[in-house]
Amino acid sequence: MQDTEPARAGGRLTPADYERNFSDLHPPLQKHEAAVEADRCYFCYDAPCMTACPTAIDIPLFIRQISTGNATGAAKTILDQNILGGMCARVCPTETLCQEACVRNTAEEKPVEIGLLQRYATDTVMAEGTQFYARAAATGKKVAVIGAGPAGLACAHKLSMAGHDVVIFEAKAKAGGLNEYGLAAYKTTGDFAQREIEYLLEIGGIEIRNNMALGRDFALGDLSRDYDAVFIGIGLGGVNALGIPGEDLDGCENAVDFIETLRQADDKAAVKVGSHVVVLGGGMTAIDAAVQAKLLGAAEVTLCYRRGAEAMGASAFEQELAAAKGVFIRHYLAPKEILGENGAVSGVLFDNTAIENGKLIVTGDTGIIAADHVLKAIGQTFVADHLDGVKLEGGRIAVDEDGLTSLAGVYAGGDCIKRGEDLTVTSVAQGRDAAIAINKMLASEAHASAVA
Incomplete structure (x- = not known):
């Protein structure tokens, strides 16, 4: 009988295994497939899918455009609202946003594959090199953007369209934020994050200065003095600690760091992964880390969460994906101690938990899961260092409806503010909308100056 197990080399997988494991999670639609899928749309006049989209893309319109063979027009409809529409087509939790709202999403039918159709349209224009946007006449105004993540990039593009010059200060070596460093490799293959940024930058008027960190290389006050406006899009710079013994053992690391290492690795075989991996957490980062540990060749991966499946931050689709990839998901387990031998992880001691009168309690029972690699994915935290004078609210930057902070001329958006989901x-929506507000502010100042 033929052996169906993938070939192993040095205890890990072969190059062919890695290529297969980290190929597109959802392969792109071909032209005929896109046309067939587009024909499933009812083109609802009140479009619940559009209401569910944070960037308010006219979904029925772009799907109708695809159905008539106009993929280029569909892409413009998408990019007018979401300049990073290609990435969002790949990583948006469409199963809980537009596709959950689709009227075809019933017990008898599946929703229209809106994400795949959006990818088809945006990939088409990027492959063709079609560029829809040009800068307005130069205004002479300069805006500083801190952070080259989705919020900062969307803000910069919109400001450049209005004729303003933009300088983005990015702490890391590459632009993209979580799109570059924090997403599962099988969701964004082929260095797509950088290709999309290159497409965005074709408009001109945007300069990205990498390896420039707030507080180390520049101060917020410097930017407020030297630029006409500032946008803060620094995301969440910290990770939560477990606060239990053993976190400093070799083999215990943050899932965010693990994912970043994998995303930036030229050779996936060189990425360290244990044989028996325990992932702590229940959100998207936990799922991404667990699945990728399995795809890297871990013999056993167990994801442990202190509550039930219904309370997990990861969607039902993502939980099912993890299970399908061979990840064991165990609920009602709270880590009590990371166990070790000779300075390295050997297992995790858990308290069993339960829900009693609506509250999470420890039952008194404990158990151990053997592990040589522990990945912590219990949430990220906002680091408020070097934001002198910026008011915080709920642990993040406080902003008004336009994204304006407590400092005049300083705006913020993305994960560093607490508004909507951290997606x-x-x-993108918050960066875009802040740019619109900044443009109005600069235009009113210019008008007032001209009148004076």
């Missing part, structure tokens, strides 16, 4: 698409 790429939400960050």
Whole structure:
């Protein structure tokens, strides 16, 4: 009988295994497939899918355009609202946003594959090199953007369209934020994050200065003095600690760091992964880390969460994906201690938990899961360092409806503010809308100056 197990080399997988494991999670639609899928749309006049989209893309319109063979027009409809529409098509939790709202999403039918159709349209124009946007006449105004993540990039593009010059200060070596460093490799293959940024930058008027960190290389006050406006899009710079013994053992690391290492690795075989991996957490980062640990060749991956499946931050689709990839998901387990031998992780001691009168309690029972690699994915935190004078609210930057902070001329958006879900698409919407507000502010100042 033929052996169906993938070939192993040095205890890990072969190059062919890695290529297969980290190929597109959802392969792109071909032209005929896109036309067939587009024909499933009812083109609802009140479009619940559009209401569910944080960037308010006219979904029925772009799907109708695809159905008539106008993929270029569909892409413009998408990019007019979401300049990072290609990435959002890949990573948006469409199953809980537009596709959940689709009227075809019933017990008898599946929703229209809106995400795949959006990818088909945006990929088409990027492959063709079609560029829809040009800068307005130069205004002479300069805007500083801190952070080259989705919010900062969307803000910069919109400001450049209005004729303003934009300089983005990015702490890391590459632009993109979580799109570049924090997403599962099988969701964004082929260095797509950088290709999309290159497409966005074709408009001109945007300069990205990498390896420039707030507080180390420049101060917020410097930017407020030297630029006509500032946008802060620094995301969440910290990660939560477990606060239990053993976190400093070799083999215990943050899932965010693990994912970043994998995303930037030229050779996936060189990425360290244990044989028996335990992932702590229940959100998207936990799922991404667990699935990728399995795809890297871990013999056993167990994801542990202190509550039930219904309370997990990861969608039902993502939980099912993890299970399908061979990840064991265990609920009602709270880590009590990371166990070790000779300075390295050997297991995790858990308290069993339960819900009693609506509250999470510890039952008194404990158990151990053997592990040589522990990935912590219990949430990220906002780091408020070097934001002198910026008011915080709920642990993040406080802003008004336009994204304006407590400092005049300083705006913020993305994960560093607490408004909506911490999603790429939400960050794009907030960066775009802040840019509109900044443009109005600069225009009113210019008008007042001209009148005076």
